[in-house]
Amino acid sequence: MDRSQYNNVQKCGSPLLFLTQEEMEQIHSSTLQILQEVGSDIQHKPAREMLEKAGCSVKGKRVFIPGGLVEWATRQAPSHIHVYDRDGDPAMDLGGRNAYYGTGSDCPTILDVNTGEHRSFTYKDMEDGAKIIDALPQLDFLMCCGLLYDFPSTSYEHQYAIMLRNSTKPQVVTAASRESISNITKMAIAVRGSLDELAKKPLFIMYNEPTSPLNHTFEAVDKLIYCAENQLPTNYSPCMMTGATGPITNAGGLVQANAECLAGLVIHQLARPGSPIVFGGAMYNMDLKCMQPTYCSPESIVNNIALAQIGRDLYHVPTWGFTGCSGGKVFDAQAMNESAQYIFAVGFAGVNLNHDVGFMNYGLTFSYEMLVASNETISQMRRVFDGVVLDRDHLALDIIKSVGPKGHYLSEEHTLKYNAEMWLPDLTDRGDLEQWQRAGGTTFEQRVKARTIDIIENYTPKPLTPEQDAEISEILKQADSAAEKK
Amino acid sequence: MSKLSELSAIVEYGKLREVEAAVEGALAEGNAPIDVLNIGLVDPINVLGEKFRLGEIFVPELLIASRCMKIGVEKVRPLLSSGDVKSLGKVICATVAGDMHDIGKNLVALLLGSAGFEVIDIGMDVEPESVVEALQENTDAQIIGLSALLTTTMYAMKDTIEALEEAGLRDRVKIMVGGAPVNQKFADQIGADGYATNATSAVDLAKKLVGISTSRS
Numbered sequence: 139m140d141r142s143q144y145n146n147v148q149k150c151g152s153p154l155l156f157l158t159q160e161e162m163e164q165i166h167s168s169t170l171q172i173l174q175e176v177g178s179d180i181q182h183k184p185a186r187e188m189l190e191k192a193g194c195s196v197k198g199k200r201v202f203i204p205g206g207l208v209e210w211a212t213r214q215a216p217s218h219i220h221v222y223d224r225d226g227d228p229a230m231d232l233g234g235r236n237a238y239y240g241t242g243s244d245c246p247t248i249l250d251v252n253t254g255e256h257r258s259f260t261y262k263d264m265e266d267g268a269k270i271i272d273a274l275p276q277l278d279f280l281m282c283c284g285l286l287y288d289f290p291s292t293s294y295e296h297q298y299a300i301m302l303r304n305s306t307k308p309q310v311v312t313a314a315s316r317e318s319i320s321n322i323t324k325m326a327i328a329v330r331g332s333l334d335e336l337a338k339k340p341l342f343i344m345y346n347e348p349t350s351p352l353n354h355t356f357e358a359v360d361k362l363i364y365c366a367e368n369q370l371p372t373n374y375s376p377c378m379m380t381g382a383t384g385p386i387t388n389a390g391g392l393v394q395a396n397a398e399c400l401a402g403l404v405i406h407q408l409a410r411p412g413s414p415i416v417f418g419g420a421m422y423n424m425d426l427k428c429m430q431p432t433y434c435s436p437e438s439i440v441n442n443i444a445l446a447q448i449g450r451d452l453y454h455v456p457t458w459g460f461t462g463c464s465g466g467k468v469f470d471a472q473a474m475n476e477s478a479q480y481i482f483a484v485g486f487a488g489v490n491l492n493h494d495v496g497f498m499n500y501g502l503t504f505s506y507e508m509l510v511a512s513n514e515t516i517s518q519m520r521r522v523f524d525g526v527v528l529d530r531d532h533l534a535l536d537i538i539k540s541v542g543p544k545g546h547y548l549s550e551e552h553t554l555k556y557n558a559e560m561w562l563p564d565l566t567d568r569g570d571l572e573q574w575q576r577a578g579g580t581t582f583e584q585r586v587k588a589r590t591i592d593i594i595e596n597y598t599p600k601p602l603t604p605e606q607d608a609e610i611s612e613i614l615k616q617a618d619s620a621a622e623k624k
Numbered sequence: 625m626s627k628l629s630e631l632s633a634i635v636e637y638g639k640l641r642e643v644e645a646a647v648e649g650a651l652a653e654g655n656a657p658i659d660v661l662n663i664g665l666v667d668p669i670n671v672l673g674e675k676f677r678l679g680e681i682f683v684p685e686l687l688i689a690s691r692c693m694k695i696g697v698e699k700v701r702p703l704l705s706s707g708d709v710k711s712l713g714k715v716i717c718a719t720v721a722g723d724m725h726d727i728g729k730n731l732v733a734l735l736l737g738s739a740g741f742e743v744i745d746i747g748m749d750v751e752p753e754s755v756v757e758a759l760q761e762n763t764d765a766q767i768i769g770l771s772a773l774l775t776t777t778m779y780a781m782k783d784t785i786e787a788l789e790e791a792g793l794r795d796r797v798k799i800m801v802g803g804a805p806v807n808q809k810f811a812d813q814i815g816a817d818g819y820a821t822n823a824t825s826a827v828d829l830a831k832k833l834v835g836i837s838t839s840r841s
Contacts, residue, residue: 550688554638
């Protein structure tokens, strides 16, 4: 297992900021212009009525939100969301510059760790994914990794049950509809005891998204309202493909994405002022030759971080990020290069809730090997974020004086004491050539593969109580039979 | 726990300030000085040496424990007869002329010391004549270890070996060489008796050169 003690979520040193205060205001002002002049399509009648009552002008499904209402809404949302694990212990403080990492959800295919083929997820693969995340110390939350095809109407419910049964870590959940998220909520209540307790100690964050450009589906809006009504945290993250569903420039993508986020925020805060919401989203360009979303292009990294900066520094809300993903098709150097860049960037920038570790092939394929390897990258980066500790003993003047010129520090107690603070490699090889050869001369990929298989075969997560487990089975049974009746 | 086991634990955990009192305690309990030496001081170092070789502990853990052992040996030495403090052999270590990079040589010297060799470390930027003198002063030395980091200074190893030949001392010692640019081919070319790629292998090599078998193949 990872021996690193580093779990530093708090950024130190100078922050990575792409925008000045004036530039954030400029994007904000342009966003207000779009929301008021161009408007947003809201495919949810009660939401439109609520918006109209609050002062928006409505023509058909198009809603024009005045700037004052937007700014009212940004002032209502809380700046921090505290998320708790399955045992009820504090797990994440979303807000400020705290950076957390987790997986992504709903990949159609998995990169088989044994055969290397791209194939559909099995039920066991889904369980393995949750187990692996539970076993990896640097992963703070889980999303369900893959898509489950066995339950056409209730796949999200089954995916949630798998996560709940195989990991104590908090989750970010996807759901088809209000019914689907309410079934998931029931399962979380089976763990927490009551809805009141779940709202007090959130176990999951609902994943939700508008449809670029400037369109808000019935299901998305309905889920936003459900979360607000029940005081359950949600995000509302555009997944814009700039050049296709948004303007290709960074600034243009930011304005449109900000407009989409803020329209959701207004609906959410009108439904119940003060409800917890995570702000931000992706603006990744479509590669205009191969027509694929680039996901982890340099431009998308800048956009993701810049929108999060606006969320944190202008609107004072927790932020949503993308990370640890790749366009690569296999677990190779490209996969790790792209994953590591994004892991460093969002962590250094202090984006709060960073998901998609393990995504390959633009989110179509999930790789457990990349997940296991990225755990080590996150661990290394968290040591980097730690920066420099400056106290008397760390300044080491006494030991420098005592060792003096031409001496050495190998036998000093000071060395041993602070060696305990050094980052320790786990899968990374640091031996010399002879040591490496003697240890088998393995590649990083081979060691990662062996570790991944080891976790799958040998790791046992903490189980739910038999009562909780039975209650979840009952909720699934009811959801399945309700789906059959339709 | 007996005072002897207490001493052994104190050495193993590198408690520099507690060693002297622990040696006194073990002696006061009635343990023979030779047992205090071997069981209380040397055994824990052997245990740590093996752990270090297996990658289970860090080098400062071994070296600080070695410092403890040395403190303890000085305390118990007056009570021992002359043959009691056994050494695996005496090694002269030097970083050769023109080279001021001695951390590799230090590491080898420290690990040799903790493995049970008596080490005469004559420092860095050592002229060939000084190596000859060191050997003349330590006629019982069995090995000379030479180190260099630079391609420009590694030929001073050759000069050093030639100086030993000229002094008629070459056959009295084994010579082992090491350092980043050094390899087996170079070692053979200059007539060294052995080459090691890192400090741990250097200890194995030294044992081999003095005729002690090592556990590793």
